[in-house]
Amino acid sequence: MAVSTSRAGRPADHRRRPDAVRADGAEPTVSHRAVRPTRRLVLAAGTLAVAAGAVAVLRPFESTGEDVPDAPGDAAGTVLVPVAYQFDSDAPAAGPRLRALADTIVDADYDNRDGRYTYHHTKAWGGSVMSSDDGRHQVAFVDETKVWRAADGTGRQANKQLEPQYPDQASRDYWQRELAKHRTGTGTPAPSAFPLPILAVPALPADRSGLRDLLKVVHGAGATSKQVNTVYGDYAVPRQTRAEILRVLADVPGFRWRGQVTDRVGRRGVAITFDDREHDQQNLLIFDPKTGGLLAHEMLTFAPVRLGAYQVILDTGWTDQPG
Template identity: 70%
Template sequence: MVLVPVAYGSAAREAGSQLRALASRLADAEYDNRTGRYMYHHTKTWGDPVMTSADGRHQVAFADETKVWQAADGTGEQVTSQLEPQYPDQDSRDYWQRNLKPKAAAPAASGPARVPLPPLDLAPLPSERTRLTELLKVRFGAGAVSKEVSTVYGRYVVPRRTRAEILRVLADVPGFRWRGQVTDRAGRKGVAITFDDRDHNAQSLLIFDPYTGELLAHERLTLSPVRISAYQVILGAAWTDRLN
């Protein structure tokens, strides 16, 4: 499969007002007002890691699908399945199909790997603006914030009030641009913001559910010359009492 970045229109504007408007009208997510022992997350990730050929011309992005059940004390279970690698272009695909070891080129058919999670001091997710600003590393700029927002949504089941506050924090971070409606890699409609980090030749893109404000996807890609992505979609988040 050849990896293609998320498409959006060329028109862009400062994202603050749109993010504040979204924060003001959020609806409940499916998990809101529910409880459970475990926080459950179902994600797919591409580009972790990315391998580049010795001549720098060909890249391959490895991919996996993960389901995690994690209690407040960190214990639980993680199930990971390897997916088909992806490529930035057909030339890279042809090169790596010839040169990758068979197990890397085609994921093993032995099934998913199940790993018990050990105890961990998992701090509660803050809901107050000052602590969220610290957690999201706002002082390091929009590129760092994008990564931390993705980490937060991949680790916690984020309640509506906190989702709204995260959007308001993002609205105050300089550099985010509003991209309007997009379609994520799972085929879901969302609204997107981007940040172009020219110093590191990279772009961060965050896609939010237009009704609940949940993070649907995070993409980080090089601006030039090869737009290989590191990309994660959050396919499910919930509270549950069972490991299944």
């Protein structure tokens, strides 16, 4: 059985969870958007990105002489549901709200600390998606990553594969049957850790012009969304720079304010989205309403609507010793 890395859309009958609260206390309105068919997407180097051209092919169940390991964690896995928005329809332009947020943010825990290494702890889903032959059913494993990195690039990275997750119930049912056929009881994949090579980390610009270049504003809000995720995954972004990033985003056309949301690990945040009609996907950025730091980045595919990929930033800090 051949399987391929891909992103597909969530079925139209899957509705958003009512887990965000409207300003007036009511549950958010659920609506769906009709757009063109989706393109394939990949998660590369910890950054959500659009794939250009062909994608790699995974063949985990063909006769290679290797056993297929048991799924770690919750072997059954979970079905992913898009984050609920406070403003699901008629969302206002994000610019004024982002500028107001930039003016009120406070220090993050790491702002008053220092150390030789920056530390990032993330979880991501959607990096290598296994798809059935007909492309209808997908599964991917959650990847947990911890990175300690010095200014010269040296440090340590630890990766761990967690439970499988599915974009819909039909995919969960299909892959549970397939995994049961081929599982041999060999156990879960062992965590991997490895040293990082010398590769100097460029200084993070603090001025508006430098941040616009870094965030690829010239290429539009879709590219900028992905670059924001990259920046927060690479740097312990200081308070004033976090404020400038919000102001840069406020000036980028196309972002809509989605209001209060709850991310995938239960943290309250505020969100903006950009509907990328060219690539038939929606980019979602969730920010901490106090510090202005990025909590999560997600991509939602359309027609039908379902989750394509996500990354949550669980912790950022400074330390003198790699873990």
